[in-house]
Amino acid sequence: MLPYKNLIIIDKTSHIAVFKQIAVQFIGLIQKGKLLPGTKLPSTRALAYDLGLHRKTIMAAYDSLVSEDWIDSLPRKGYIVSPNLPFVKPRSYNSNGLSAYENEPGFIFDSLSSYINPSSPSKKHELIIDDGLPDTSLLSPGIMLAGYRKALDYPTLKKISTGWDLEGSLDFRNSLCHFLNQTRGIDITTENLLTARGAQMAIYLSASLIIKPGDKVIVSDPSYFFANMIFERFGAELIYVPVDHDGMCTEVLEELLKKHSVKLLYVIPHHHHPTTVTMSTARRNELLILIKKYQIAVIEDDYDYDFQFEYAPYLPLASGDHEGNIIYIGSLTKVLGAPFRLGYIVAAKKFIRSAAKQRLLIDLRGDVFTEQVVSGLIENGELTKLIQKANKLYRHRCHFAAELFAKQLGGIVQLTKPNGGMALWLQFKNDFPLAKVIANAKGLKIIGSVYSKERNSNFNAFRFGFASLNDEEIIKAIDILKTTIHK
Numbered sequence: 001m002l003p004y005k006n007l008i009i010i011d012k013t014s015h016i017a018v019f020k021q022i023a024v025q026f027i028g029l030i031q032k033g034k035l036l037p038g039t040k041l042p043s044t045r046a047l048a049y050d051l052g053l054h055r056k057t058i059m060a061a062y063d064s065l066v067s068e069d070w071i072d073s074l075p076r077k078g079y080i081v082s083p084n085l086p087f088v089k090p091r092s093y094n095s096n097g098l099s100a101y102e103n104e105p106g107f108i109f110d111s112l113s114s115y116i117n118p119s120s121p122s123k124k125h126e127l128i129i130d131d132g133l134p135d136t137s138l139l140s141p142g143i144m145l146a147g148y149r150k151a152l153d154y155p156t157l158k159k160i161s162t163g164w165d166l167e168g169s170l171d172f173r174n175s176l177c178h179f180l181n182q183t184r185g186i187d188i189t190t191e192n193l194l195t196a197r198g199a200q201m202a203i204y205l206s207a208s209l210i211i212k213p214g215d216k217v218i219v220s221d222p223s224y225f226f227a228n229m230i231f232e233r234f235g236a237e238l239i240y241v242p243v244d245h246d247g248m249c250t251e252v253l254e255e256l257l258k259k260h261s262v263k264l265l266y267v268i269p270h271h272h273h274p275t276t277v278t279m280s281t282a283r284r285n286e287l288l289i290l291i292k293k294y295q296i297a298v299i300e301d302d303y304d305y306d307f308q309f310e311y312a313p314y315l316p317l318a319s320g321d322h323e324g325n326i327i328y329i330g331s332l333t334k335v336l337g338a339p340f341r342l343g344y345i346v347a348a349k350k351f352i353r354s355a356a357k358q359r360l361l362i363d364l365r366g367d368v369f370t371e372q373v374v375s376g377l378i379e380n381g382e383l384t385k386l387i388q389k390a391n392k393l394y395r396h397r398c399h400f401a402a403e404l405f406a407k408q409l410g411g412i413v414q415l416t417k418p419n420g421g422m423a424l425w426l427q428f429k430n431d432f433p434l435a436k437v438i439a440n441a442k443g444l445k446i447i448g449s450v451y452s453k454e455r456n457s458n459f460n461a462f463r464f465g466f467a468s469l470n471d472e473e474i475i476k477a478i479d480i481l482k483t484t485i486h487k
């Protein structure tokens with residue numbers, strides 16, 4: 001039903017009778033195609049109520065429209081726009097007959113044309129290779145349903161819809177705070193936490209408060225491309241530091257810090273994206289010293305901390321002595337699955353407060369509903385159980401995939417088995433340009449990060465997400481790659 005209250009405007013000072021004003025405006029709506037032939041009109045009682053008029057006035061308006069054949073009166077059904085109006089065309093208000101949105105807009109805007117374009121939808125038979133997404137089949141529908149049911153109970157729903165915590169659901173932040181203190185060895189209070197829709201938004205929010213056009217930002221080479229895009233979006237000049245088997249090279253980093261006035265450093269110490277390398281303890285200690293010495297802001301992106309399945313976990317840099325300079329970012333998306341957009345920022349209270357205000361501008365209240373559900377999962381221990389289950393499975397899949405790649409494509413693909421995470425970094429020999437291999441790999445769809453000459457990278461590599469694939473799928477994927485390469 002159209003919002004007649006806003007569409008039909010009565011001018012009580014006009015010399016034209018009110019019923020006539022209503023009739024004329026209905027004719028206008030029909031001629032413009034906003035009321036199509038056959039459309040049911042509101043009852044005289046409902047329209048009178050909406051417009052604050054006497055019902056008899058509406059009846060007079062409808063009678064006049066009926067007498068001019070604009071509308072029909074159907075017994076027991078009410079009034080409809082006459083189905084036989086020969087001159088009324090749908091969208092008659094648009095001269096070229098197209099939807100207005102089929103035109104290019106006349107105003108200038110930033111088209112972000114150099115940014116990544118989403119890949120086309122995959123065909124039914126294609127096996128999808130992501131760059132490190134969890135296996136969503138690990139989520140128990142029963143447990144999730146119970147969580148949703150609980151959050152939907154009226155008092156909870158009322159509490160989360162009327163309460164407004166700028167930094168995110170208080171229940172969730174309380175549970176998460178406890179969880180992070182226990183699992184990461186960081187020592188924070190709820191006020192050090194802000195929720196976001198995934199780690200991606202957390203990086204964006206943090207960068208937005210720090211970077212001004214022309215600022216220098218240090219990232220690894222290679223690095224998580226979506227983070228680089230954020231920094232460049234805010235006008236940063238990126239400076240690159242190589243990554244070796246111990247993580248970001250701190251000696252090179254120090255040389256750069258001596259030479260440049262650097263605003264921000266972006267690091268991924270666990271299962272670095274894309275190379276999957278975990279930073280060594282020695283490098284972590286060196287990095288902490290540099291952070292204090294040069295007093296730079298640091299974003300520590302710890303997107304898949306929870307999947308360190310080969311050893312007692314390395315704690316994040318944020319658990320060390322950094323004098324509040326580390327903004328620690330994490331994600332529950334990597335535990336629960338890609339559709340659950342839930343991440344967080346840990347930082348000094350003052351920074352969190354500003355980031356919360358910034359978040360408000362793009363995500364007024366945040367996804368407090370999902371936060372409430374996940375808070376329940378933390379409290380009842382289900383999140384921890386899920387992480388434990390996933391670690392066991394991902395460890396197996398990691399070994400299985402790494403060993404099969406070594407066996408089947410050993411001379412062509414180089415990889416180092418990671419000690420955690422969800423992906424393998426497959427570096428192909430340059431004789432096998434990846435763009436070509438991927439284009440010819442029938443039945444495979446690579447939806448994650450590919451680094452190749454065509455994409456302005458010096459690497460010929462991609463991330464093979466093993467976590468979401470079962471053994472059969474891993475075998476099939478490797479088989480397709482092998483067949484394509486040997487063709």
Ligand SMILES: Cc1ncc(COP(=O)(O)O)c(C=O)c1O
Nearest residue numbers: 198199200224273303331333343
């Ligand atoms: C290194 C890194 N940081 C951040 C993100 C974004 O995570 P989220 O899905 O939580 O936004 C990703 C996603 O894959 C990632 O690989």
